Amino acid sequence: MDIRIDPWDYKIIQEYDKLFTVFGIQSIDSIPYKDLLKHHFFTRRIVFGHRDFDKWLNALRRGDKVIVLTGFMPSGVPHLGTAMVFEELKFFQEIGASVKIVIADAEAYAVRREDRGSTIKHGIEFIKHAIAWGIDPNKSEFYFQTAMKESYYRLIQMFSRKVTAAEMEAIYGDLTPAKIMAALTQVADILHPQLEEFGGYKHVLVPVGVDQDPHLRFARDIADRFSEELGFERPSSTYHKLLRGLDGNKMSKSRPDYAIFLNDDENVVRKKVMMALTGGRATAEEQRRLGGEPWKCMIHELYVYFMLNDEDVRKITEECVTGRILCGECKRIAVELLVGKLKEHKKKYEEVERTFNIEKIVKIPAF
């Protein structure tokens, strides 16, 4: 079957179940510790898959040293898809893990061709958004790829010796030197926390969108190859479904009309939501008679991912499928909820800007 995930240009994934058989991602259903994983991302299977997440949870429960590590490309303002990762990090902190957050400025510079100044500026903004979303800076470490010390860069050189172009192509498809550099750098991100130099062995969990799985397969292969020389163990990972854009295609900053950014103001949100793809019928009469199709609806997706508790999801779904609510009214409810959430975020962001000295917690790379 020709199915490949391209981390730099993923297509909307229709059937998440296929990823279990094609790539060997494990289903989240197999995970014990339901008592621990109460966040709706888990109970609603938005985080649907994993690799060795059970091992990481065992380590956490045993009281072994664990860490959660993930990264962001600092290009533009984060959107709601990015905020899913903020939300997961916040949750993992709440259950007792410390987190390490990579600002992937080397990747954004080389692969996305962002200019150096804006990768740094956006990176700093990203950190502020993360804190405003609720990530506890006292339990977090942030770093820019380009501000790391030599031993991290030395890893990239070492990895290059034990991988072939053919195997990278099998994972990533068409490669460029920039992508090769970015992939090896990301493996250094994922594996370096295990080294003595960076605090000694700890079990690493990488929560990401499933578009990032190729990097995890690559990191696991490399961990195996350096298990003797550097003592690496395979990292664990969890995968969330990718929040779609308001037109049903991918949510991406390159299609700003269909993404909700964390700094969008009320009018912008209203306009975007009003244009969104729904599961509504051609006419109001038809919708009252047949009901809507919430599983096709981007508004419903926003409710489920971000805005409503279980009881309210159940209610709105029922009103939708029975035709008791029509899309116009439903969208007005969604706008109110979303605007409220973003206003709250904005307030916190401004507070972070006023009160927080970012340079105290992260080394800003030299320009």
Ligand code: TRP
């Ligand atoms: N490639 C990731 C992205 O596109 C960013 C990233 C860099 C990352 N290093 C990482 C993600 C390590 C997880 C773990 O957003």
Ligand code: SF4
């Ligand atoms: Fe979507 Fe609401 Fe319309 Fe149902 S009524 S299709 S949930 S917008």
